[in-house]
Amino acid sequence: MAAFAQAQPIDPAAAALGDLIRIRGLEKTYADGSVHALSNINLDIRDGEFVCVVGPSGCGKSTLLRILAGLDDYDTGTAALDGKAITGPSRDVGVVFQAANLLPWLTVRENVALPLRVGGKQVGQAEDVDRLLDVAGLKDFGHRFPYELSGGMQQRAGICRALVRSPRVLLMDEPFGALDALTRERMNLELQRIWQASRKTVMLITHSISEAIFLADRVVVMSARPGRVIRELEVPIPRPRSNDGIISHPAYPALAKEIRGLLNAQGDE
Amino acid sequence: MSEAKTSVLANVTAIEAAAPKAPAVAGRKRRGKGAGGTVIMVLGLLILFGGWALAVKYLEIPSYILPSPVAVWHALWSGIAVSPSSPLGYYLPLWGTLKNAAIGLAIGSGLGLVLGSLMAESRVIEKLLMPYAFALQSLPKVAIAPLVVIWFGFGDGSKVAISALLAFFPMLINSFTGLRAVEPERIDLMRSLSASRFETYRIVKLPNAAPYIFAGLDMAVVYALLGTIVAEFLGAQQGMGVVITQAQAVTDVAGVFAALVILGAMGILLHGIVRGLEARIVHWGDRGRK
Ligand SMILES: Nc1ncnc2c1ncn2[C@@H]1O[C@H](COP(=O)(O)OP(=O)(O)O)[C@@H](O)[C@H]1O
Numbered sequence: 373m374a375a376f377a378q379a380q381p382i383d384p385a386a387a388a389l390g391d392l393i394r395i396r397g398l399e400k401t402y403a404d405g406s407v408h409a410l411s412n413i414n415l416d417i418r419d420g421e422f423v424c425v426v427g428p429s430g431c432g433k434s435t436l437l438r439i440l441a442g443l444d445d446y447d448t449g450t451a452a453l454d455g456k457a458i459t460g461p462s463r464d465v466g467v468v469f470q471a472a473n474l475l476p477w478l479t480v481r482e483n484v485a486l487p488l489r490v491g492g493k494q495v496g497q498a499e500d501v502d503r504l505l506d507v508a509g510l511k512d513f514g515h516r517f518p519y520e521l522s523g524g525m526q527q528r529a530g531i532c533r534a535l536v537r538s539p540r541v542l543l544m545d546e547p548f549g550a551l552d553a554l555t556r557e558r559m560n561l562e563l564q565r566i567w568q569a570s571r572k573t574v575m576l577i578t579h580s581i582s583e584a585i586f587l588a589d590r591v592v593v594m595s596a597r598p599g600r601v602i603r604e605l606e607v608p609i610p611r612p613r614s615n616d617g618i619i620s621h622p623a624y625p626a627l628a629k630e631i632r633g634l635l636n637a638q639g640d641e
Numbered sequence: 642m643s644e645a646k647t648s649v650l651a652n653v654t655a656i657e658a659a660a661p662k663a664p665a666v667a668g669r670k671r672r673g674k675g676a677g678g679t680v681i682m683v684l685g686l687l688i689l690f691g692g693w694a695l696a697v698k699y700l701e702i703p704s705y706i707l708p709s710p711v712a713v714w715h716a717l718w719s720g721i722a723v724s725p726s727s728p729l730g731y732y733l734p735l736w737g738t739l740k741n742a743a744i745g746l747a748i749g750s751g752l753g754l755v756l757g758s759l760m761a762e763s764r765v766i767e768k769l770l771m772p773y774a775f776a777l778q779s780l781p782k783v784a785i786a787p788l789v790v791i792w793f794g795f796g797d798g799s800k801v802a803i804s805a806l807l808a809f810f811p812m813l814i815n816s817f818t819g820l821r822a823v824e825p826e827r828i829d830l831m832r833s834l835s836a837s838r839f840e841t842y843r844i845v846k847l848p849n850a851a852p853y854i855f856a857g858l859d860m861a862v863v864y865a866l867l868g869t870i871v872a873e874f875l876g877a878q879q880g881m882g883v884v885i886t887q888a889q890a891v892t893d894v895a896g897v898f899a900a901l902v903i904l905g906a907m908g909i910l911l912h913g914i915v916r917g918l919e920a921r922i923v924h925w926g927d928r929g930r931k
């Protein structure tokens with residue numbers, strides 16, 4: 373399937389068939405050195421799909437996400453969003469950064485509302501800031517400053533900010549990597565809830581195999597640098613998933629084992 | 642180039658020293674020293690003034706070299722305990738000096754912030770102006786003062802100009818450094834939102850640079866005062882510099898000391914004002930950062 377698709381030129385009608393993101397033969401070498409970050413990446417993400425990307429550190433996951441976010445350019449190949457080649461940041465894309473990346477001089481509410489007051493006139497609909505804060509359990513913290521919030525709350529505010537322009541795609545780069553295991557599990561539950569309510573298309577990068585299986589419709593495994601997609605695994609576990617339920621699901625052990633095996637073969641830590 | 646590095650480093654140190662960061666910890670530390678600290682300070686002052694008075698008396702130091710503390714106090718009091726409009730008091734000259742220093746500070750630090758911003762935003766402007774900035778910065782600017790007096794005359798103009806010149810550089814360098822010191826993730830955030838350059842400047846870079854800018858302002862305030870005094874030494878109708886040169890002309894050393902005490906108090910007061918302003922504006926401290 374992948375080999376077949378690779379040989380095909382981008383089909384502009386593909387988006388209508390359900391692929392919101394299409395990546396074909398994507399190559400990226402950082403200009404300042406000989407770092408070959410991405411090699412022949414082919415990946416489709418359906419509209420409304422939740423994809424988790426795992427891979428050894430330094431394999432180019434962030435690079436891939438930055439290219440999709442329009443923050444980095446690429447050498448050859450194509451990366452298209454809704455049938456249009458990605459040439460820069462888009463209103464259809466919301467980015468959740470690794471550390472929550474809130475601005476410490478703005479209140480939580482101002483941080484969440486920031487996308488509504490920059491970048492020119494708002495086209496398309498905007499989410500109601502207070503409703504988003506409410507959904508994220510931050511209703512009473514809107515007037516607080518980021519340093520007054522726990523790490524988990526900060527990242528929830530970061531997710532609200534990424535959602536406020538009501539983008540079609542949410543790109544998340546190890547959003548819960550800095551949180552402790554328990555907070556992380558709770559955040560996964562919340563994210564699943566938010567995603568089920570909004571049906572965004574999500575690409576989330578993670579180091580955690582359990583997180584990937586918990587959240588994803590499909591887990592994409594990348595090779596060590598230069599990063600390639602070496603396996604795509606559907607997660608056949610019904611939603612809503614719970615942290616206890618997921619590990620007792622019969623499909624879970626085999627999936628986890630396969631991903632771990634693939635990563636170990638890449639020499640991940 | 643090494644000039645550039647040291648000055649930037651010096652600024653960073655100044656920022657760390659000036660910024661009221663991590664108030665909880667700093668506050669606790671200061672309070673810990675508090676009670677004992679005050680006693681030590683009072684003791685130190687007693688020893689200083691006592692030693693000074695005794696030395697003047699028993700070593701028979703002539704008053705035109707070192708006046709006794711009591712003589713300085715008398716001179717000080719005679720300048721303070723008069724009507725604010727008296728030509729003999731400190732109020733009129735102090736007002737004149739502060740007014741010129743303040744105007745010079747506003748012009749110099751304003752220009753420094755604008756040019757520093759332009760240099761931080763544009764590599765072309767940076768390459769164009771940086772060599773001049775460093776050449777001028779390594780020049781002892783007080784040496785230009787006589788030239789400025791030729792250009793602007795003995796009136797307020799030359800005072801304002803020299804103050805502005807001295808206040809300009811700490812603001813230029815500090816705002817430039819601070820605006821460039823912004824975390825790349827914050828720039829990525831603004832880029833991902835398609836923010837305009839000015840939005841990124843106003844919402845991210847400027848607040849991010851605020852601690853640097855205040856450290857620059859802290860230096861600029863003192864330099865502006867210095868600039869006005871130096872200009873007054875070269876010739877003026879009134880001002881604290883004139884008070885000093887007039888006292889010097891009649892070997893009234895106690896009078897010179899008293900004027901210096903006033904200027905020192907002004908320096909401490911202005912420093913306090915800048916620190917207070919910073920604490921109000923940069924309220925998020927370092928706690929929001931990683
Ligand atoms: N701006 C850059 N310039 C040069 N090399 C980079 C840059 N950003 C990342 N790299 C390199 O590209 C490779 C992939 O990086 P990254 O995409 O961050 O990996 P991952 O997110 O999978 O850990 C790494 O070897 C990294 O050192």
Ligand SMILES: [Mg+2]
Pocket residue numbers: 433434435545
């Ligand atoms: Mg990464």
